Amino acid sequence: MISCPHGGVAAALSGSAGHAVLMGGLPVRTAGEVLTVVGCRxxxxxxxxxxxxxxxxxxxxxVLIDGVPVVTDSTAGMCFTAGLVPQGPPVVAAVRGGVMCG
Incomplete structure (x- = not known):
């Protein structure tokens, strides 16, 4: 899960680059992708x-996909306003999957 430092949630646009390569069933993200942030206050x-x-x-x-670097846990990122003013680094939190009993 990726969010901005102010609590907005970041998501890739549907059909964006990187979806052709999957790892564990999930799309591999590349540095060429721009994530959209919603809900930042x-x-x-x-x-x-x-x-x-x-x-x-x-x-x-x-690692490159079509010549574009793959985003890893050590990749630097920055959140921006619509006018491309830097707002700080994104917050990346691991989302755990698995089986739940209840």
Whole structure:
């Protein structure tokens, strides 16, 4: 799960790059993808300045898909407003799957 530092949730656009390669049934993300952020309530001096996207800066020496670096847990990212003003790094939290009994 990826979110902005202000609680907005980031998601890839449906049909975006990286979906052709799957790992464990999930799409492999690349640095070429821009995630869209929804629900950010960040303000500056009382004026809304929500995060709108997450962009990645990946190491070009790692694994590539169609020449674009794969996003890993060590890839640097930044959240931006719609006007591309940096807002801080995204928050990445592991989501655990598995069997639940109840």
């Amino acid at each position: 960040h303000t500056v001096d009382g004026v809304p300045a929500p995060c709108a996207s997450v962009r990645w800066t990946a190491d070009g020496d790692g």
